[in-house]
Amino acid sequence: MLLVRAALGSVAVVALVGACGADSGTSGAGEPAAIASVQVSVTPTPASTAGPGATSAPVVTPTRSRSPKTSVATTKEVVELRVIPFKKKTVTDDSLAKGERTIRTAGVDGTRRLVYRVTYVNGVQTGRRLVRQEVAKEPRSQVTAVGTKVEEPEQSGGCDPNYSGCVPIASDVDCSGGSGNGPEYVDGPIDVVGSDIYRLDADDDGIACE
Known part of the structure; x- marks a missing residue:
């Protein structure tokens, strides 16, 4: 008697061997028969290459998951x-x-x-x-x-030592009643005892504003 059991992806073959009256290593009829077990692995063949009636096993393509970049x-x-x-x-x-x-x-x-x-x-x-x-x-x-x-301008004043009497010290002095334009004037006669810086002695006789 032969018993065959098949499963998806593998085939298990179990053989029950027994013979009535077999005497090679057996003690007689009625004794349990010897059991031989064989495990056979079968790889499914794609339908394109297998024969008619063969089934195709699903092809699983592994995918790699990409973890998101970590922000620091x-x-x-x-x-x-x-x-x-x-x-x-x-x-x-x-x-x-x-x-x-x-x-x-x-x-x-x-x-x-x-x-x-x-x-x-x-x-x-x-x-x-x-x-x-x-x-x-x-x-x-x-x-x-x-x-x-504010700096104060120097005031005219004092007497010029070049003349007798008092001839003022100024930017210019002229004889009163003459043609001079001042700004200071003096009445004569005046003796010239030094330099006639104001040109009061027109005839150079030593007496100014005659």
Whole structure:
């Protein structure tokens, strides 16, 4: 007797061998027959190459799943220093001549410290936010003095020592009643005791404004 059992993808063959009256290594009839078991693996053949009536096994193509790229975000604080320009002030000074200028206090710039929080994703900056600021160095104003003093012109006065009496000291002196245009005039006669700087002695006799 032969029993054949088939399964998808494999065939199991079980053979029951027995013969009534067989005496080769057996003790007699009625004893259990020897069992021979054989496992046979069968690989399904595609319909295109197998014979008629053959079935095709489904072909499974493996797919590789690609995991999404992981983003790495980091933050750090960045410090910047900025210049605070100094201011300028002007004051008047009556000890300086009018219009004269001089720097009394030199100006000095200050410094401002700013702290930013910067965000990076995969090494690329994506955000920047100011978190605090402070004055690291105060600026110093520049002070300039401007003079307001007015110089008084020298006044004419006194007597010129080149003449007797009192001939005023001036840019020019002429004899009264003459053709001169001054600005100062004198009445004669006047003795010339030095140099006739105003040319009052027309005939050079030593007596001016005769």
